[in-house]
Amino acid sequence: MNIIFVAPPAAGKGTQSALLVEKYGVAHISTGDLLRAEVNKGSELGKSLQEKMSTGELIADDIVIDLLKNRLMENDIKKGFILDGFPRNLNQAHMLDEMLEELNMKIDHVLYLDMDKELAMHRALGRMTCPNCGKGYNKYEEIMKPKVDGKCDDCQIDLESRSDDNEETFNTRFDTYLDNTQPLLDYYKEIELLNVIDNSGTPEDTFKKIEEVII
Numbered sequence: 681m682n683i684i685f686v687a688p689p690a691a692g693k694g695t696q697s698a699l700l701v702e703k704y705g706v707a708h709i710s711t712g713d714l715l716r717a718e719v720n721k722g723s724e725l726g727k728s729l730q731e732k733m734s735t736g737e738l739i740a741d742d743i744v745i746d747l748l749k750n751r752l753m754e755n756d757i758k759k760g761f762i763l764d765g766f767p768r769n770l771n772q773a774h775m776l777d778e779m780l781e782e783l784n785m786k787i788d789h790v791l792y793l794d795m796d797k798e799l800a801m802h803r804a805l806g807r808m809t810c811p812n813c814g815k816g817y818n819k820y821e822e823i824m825k826p827k828v829d830g831k832c833d834d835c836q837i838d839l840e841s842r843s844d845d846n847e848e849t850f851n852t853r854f855d856t857y858l859d860n861t862q863p864l865l866d867y868y869k870e871i872e873l874l875n876v877i878d879n880s881g882t883p884e885d886t887f888k889k890i891e892e893v894i895i
């Protein structure tokens with residue numbers, strides 16, 4: 681089962697992906713994570729990526745595609761994969777089609793997590809992650825709050841916020857997303873892969889709606 685998530689930043693793709701990974705054994709592939717890993721390596725490429733990413737700008741398509749291709753050749757994707765944060769524009773969608781054909785793979789579902797900017801901003805400004813286990817929290821949402829303020833429930837260490845989850849960068853990321861996403865949605869609708877999922881409820885509500893589509 682190979683899935684693409686299309687959603688505004690901070691829509692909860694990470695949370696939904698974790699639920700799918702746990703229940704269905706698929707691999708979660710986030711191009712944002714692949715790029716951040718490159719930044720953490722401190723390579724020349726990493727340094728140039730960091731500048732762009734800190735302002736919320738998109739990275740060049742061919743850099744992202746290369747990282748993704750390497751990732752799809754690893755052998756933990758036998759039960760399928762979720763693409764999170766990719767494709768971000770129509771060109772990337774076409775590049776993905778070509779690459780999957782080469783690798784003899786295909787996409788089964790495109791899931792669009794639909795929500796408005798105000799709600800997405802609210803979630804972005806509240807989200808926090810455990811640097812040790814990767815679990816996600818949200819200080820503004822009752823059911824996603826950590827038990828102790830700012831600490832991971834499982835690891836008891838300090839939670840971190842992403843540096844690009846601030847109001848200004850979020851605005852750029854959301855507007856870039858809107859500009860690029862509509863053609864992408866039109867494309868996946870045309871080839872009958874698109875499913876629109878209402879994402880205004882709790883993470884559990886959204887997960888139920890996703891399962892109705894994929895099972």
Ligand code: AMP
Pocket residue numbers: 689710711712713715732733736737738739740741744764765766767768772853
């Ligand atoms: P994300 O974790 O998906 O919110 O991505 C964080 C940042 O990584 C984005 O603001 C972009 O700068 C970059 N990025 C992630 N995925 C892509 C992509 N598919 N194409 C271009 N840039 C990307």
